[in-house]
Amino acid sequence: MPTIRRTAALTCAAILPLVLLTACGGGDKQPAGDTGAAAQTAAAPAAAPEGAQTGEQIYQRCMTCHQANGAGIPGTYPPLAGSEFATAANPAVPIRVVLHGLQGPVTVKGQQFNGLMPAYGTGIEMSDAEVAAVLTYVRKSFGNTASEVTADQVAKERAAPRTQTGAATAEELAALMK
Numbered sequence: 449m450p451t452i453r454r455t456a457a458l459t460c461a462a463i464l465p466l467v468l469l470t471a472c473g474g475g476d477k478q479p480a481g482d483t484g485a486a487a488q489t490a491a492a493p494a495a496a497p498e499g500a501q502t503g504e505q506i507y508q509r510c511m512t513c514h515q516a517n518g519a520g521i522p523g524t525y526p527p528l529a530g531s532e533f534a535t536a537a538n539p540a541v542p543i544r545v546v547l548h549g550l551q552g553p554v555t556v557k558g559q560q561f562n563g564l565m566p567a568y569g570t571g572i573e574m575s576d577a578e579v580a581a582v583l584t585y586v587r588k589s590f591g592n593t594a595s596e597v598t599a600d601q602v603a604k605e606r607a608a609p610r611t612q613t614g615a616a617t618a619e620e621l622a623a624l625m626k
Contacts, residue, residue, distance in 0.1 A: 449578060484525065502581060502585070503583070506581055510581060514527070517529065526556035526557075527590075528590055534583075534594070535592050535593075537625070539597045541621050542583050544616045544620070544621065545565065546569065547567060547569030547606055547614055548610075548614070549564065549614075549615035549616065550565040550621075551563075551564050551616070552617045555618070565615070567615060576603045579599075580597045580598055
């Protein structure tokens with residue numbers, strides 16, 4: 449008898465999330481025929497192809513470390529708001545950070561950080577369009593006013609040979625900022 453109860457409990461635990469997802473209408477999608485203000489404010493920006501995530505949505509992956517407001521966590525994770533690297537005139541700088549990660553000491557807005565950012569170009573794969581979307585979001589948010597990043601720029605940087613392997617370093621990025 450205990451085996452039957454355990455099996456029933458496991459079955460319910462497996463099915464319940466599916467039922468809840470179905471009941472919610474598939475998460476963030478608006479119900480058919482909903483043309484009210486709520487549906488209009490929840491719509492994705494026109495720049496995102498249908499079904500693609502916006503840069504703001506992709507940024508959810510970054511928020512644990514860099515925070516919702518881009519301020520980072522003092523002494524631990526650097527800010528993106530006003531960051532010399534995020535807003536560099538050469539978009540290859542932030543593209544490399546996202547594609548290859550960042551390791552070692554780095555100074556952002558006069559404060560030193562020494563951590564490790566994971567690479568989102570390998571292992572935790574992001575498409576060129578996703579990298580471009582999230583970087584454009586960062587470069588246009590938190591008071592930043594840098595240029596947009598295109599998927600073509602990301603593809604070019606992804607294909608570019610590097611003199612080092614592994615995560616980017618402050619020295620490698622500084623050379624791109626000259």
